[in-house]
Amino acid sequence: MSNQSMQAIRVHEYGGPDVLKAETVERPQPGADEALVRIVYTAVIPLDFKIRNGWLQKVFPVTMPYIPGFYASGVIEEVGPDVTAFTPGDRVFGMIRGAYAEYGVAKAQELTKMPENLTFEDAATIKAGAETAWKALFTEGELQAGQTVLLHAAAGGVGQFAVQLAKWKGATVIATASTANLDFVKSLGADQVIDYTTTRFEDVSKEVDLVVDSVGGETEARSWSVLKKGGILVSLTQNPSQENAQKHGVTAKFNTQLPTREDLQRLTELIADGTVQAEIDSIFPLSQADQALAKSEARHGRGRILLKAN
């Protein structure tokens, strides 16, 4: 199986969309505890353009040239000698570094078998959005039935799942979106949708138990007053201000915890059985990764952008 080639997107220097080059490269080989996956869909996430732009050189150092991409769905092509959980032909999703490619290798423990009723499209959105929403709401945010949560960027790749999962838990959901996405966010089940282009969210929401902030900056600064004493703010974008948290008598967390394997299994079932639905913003062929990332960087998507690799 050695020396076979594949199409991949590679980056040779930091920069804008035009540093993404479609190239023919050697297929990676799985190590002893790894699997080679023929990738079907790869999720396009904001981290991809942040790394490509060179904004995260300290936290996510890369060796040039590198293949972008973190999360994908696909089919096991080959397994290393220590892998017993998977065999060729298994449908899987998970963290596959270098997933902007036709094939990628992953540690077997980073992969999850897809239930039969889960599609490859939906599977590619799980680690890239649904899992983040779960950990922000439940692992970090400690959200309980009957509580109220304010969700920023509710139409995005993470937000769409946060709205549905919070409702599934039995919470009241207040969500922010721009005018074009109000109906979409309402359709996800939000109790109140605030058009952030016309209304200041802090004027119309008060005493919430939890804020999940995937915007940061000024949005974080204006979110403290919305929380009740003892409430929690979970930021997806930055280490939130501990000083402001103290001033308002609330807890502030950066979303870094991982949900457990059981959480991921439960979440996967909810998506497979349609209780939670994954909105796909758009699907681009691998060769148009530059356009997909430009769309992601414009920051007004509805759901998740995917690349079709095979």
Ligand SMILES: NC(=O)c1ccc[n+]([C@@H]2O[C@H](COP(=O)([O-])OP(=O)(O)OC[C@H]3O[C@@H](n4cnc5c(N)ncnc54)[C@H](OP(=O)(O)O)[C@@H]3O)[C@@H](O)[C@H]2O)c1
């Ligand atoms: N810490 C972690 O574990 C973690 C994990 C995943 C993601 N993240 C981060 O979380 C952020 C969101 O990720 P994502 O994948 O959901 O991004 P995304 O899919 O690109 O989200 C874009 C959404 O943001 C909304 N938006 C833009 N400006 C807004 C504003 N001022 N107020 C409210 N909504 C606004 C847009 O809605 P409108 O078009 O309606 O404006 C759009 O739907 C990114 O910064 C990402 O890097 C962190």
